[in-house]
Amino acid sequence: MMIDATGQAELIRVAHLLADAARPETLMHFRAPALVADDKGDGAFDPVTVADRAAEQAMRTVLARERPDDAILGEEYGHKPGTTGLTWVLDPIDGTRGYISGTPTWGVLISVADKTGPKYGIIDQPYISERFAGGFGQATVTGPQGTRDLACRSGRDLADATVLTTFPEVGSKAEGRAFHAVASQAKLTRYGMDCYGYALLAAGQVDLVIEAGLNAYDIQAPIAVITAAGGIVTDWQGGPVHNGGRALAAATPALHAAAMEILQDSLHG
Known part of the structure; x- marks a missing residue:
């Protein structure tokens, strides 16, 4: 439209x-x-x-x-x-x-x-x-520091990345294993951020947010904000995720590709 x-x-x-x-x-x-x-x-x-x-x-x-x-x-x-x-x-x-x-x-x-x-x-x-x-x-x-532009940060590979999710178990056992396969290769992993994690990605503070079991109302606003800030949000196969499901949000295409490969290898390996 x-x-x-x-x-x-x-x-x-x-x-x-x-x-x-x-x-x-x-x-x-x-x-x-x-x-x-x-x-x-x-x-x-x-x-x-x-x-x-x-x-x-x-x-x-x-x-x-x-x-x-x-x-x-x-x-x-x-x-x-x-x-x-x-x-x-x-x-x-x-x-x-x-x-x-x-x-x-x-x-x-x-x-x-x-x-x-x-x-x-x-x-x-x-x-x-x-x-x-x-x-x-x-x-x-x-916010408290005034108004500024959002921009996802660039120049980090997975070994230097910070990854967020809300629940340590992520979703099913298989989804949890896939998430932790990515997290084990990242520099820092944090939990419990809910939607604020996506905001931090758009603000250039973190590099990846990976979740599963989402509804449309959980992910549509984050998609809009992160995409506008230069990031990418898809499902774990690289397709649209605005109807919910498994979400992979990344600051850069390179990080997205690296995380998605690990997720897929873990789920189907």
């Missing part, structure tokens, strides 16, 4: 309105002693809180006013059909486990996509007041 400059500016404006609406709903309950997490998991703890639901509802209220004909896909309230060919993909709190633990590594994920994938995305961290945004030729972070 071709979107002209006026349309792009309008989508950017609305995306930031959504982030502005979600921020107070998440901060109202963050580190609150009375916060309760319900478990929506099936066999594994998958928490959801009043903040998740309130933040998504706040964003849907904005969209009902500003973009009523667009579709919506949200983690908490599902799919609303639209007629424009555009879908707003919302994760009101990516990293609810971190949220209920008090760590500032969760975030609000917002993207607008057509059938080919995300066109613009935001990773917003309300507690730190950092907002990473990318798409339509822009890639910026605004």
Whole structure:
């Protein structure tokens, strides 16, 4: 879908309105002693809180006013059909486990996509007041140190790379072995970053993020931000990953190729 400059500016404006609406709903309950997490998991703890639901509802209220004909896909309230060919993909709190633990590594994920994938995305961290945004030729972070351009770092091979994932077990046993095969060849491995790991990749702080078992709302905003910052995000076979699954995000094509080869060798060797 071709979107002209006026349309792009309008989508950017609305995306930031959504982030502005979600921020107070998440901060109202963050580190609150009375916060309760319900478990929506099936066999594994998958928490959801009043903040998740309130933040998504706040964003849907904005969209009902500003973009009523667009579709919506949200983690908490599902799919609303639209007629424009555009879908707003919302994760009101990516990293609810971190949220209920008090760590500032969760975030609000917002993207607008057509059938080919995300066109613009935001990773917003309300507690730190950092907002990473990318798409339509822009890639910026605004936070305590002001506003600056995002750019993935270059010039590192795998032996010097920092790799992130959220859970040490990654996914299935086979997926976990594949991840650790890559991590064993990297300089540094860190865990538990949720969406903030993707933001750090776009900001030039780390080199690889490797995850599995993702949903569309987990990965679409990171795809937009990292791609705008010069990185690459695919599935573990090098194909599109905007519908979820196994994600490989890399700062450079060379690092991406090196990591993907190891992942494939481990899975199929």
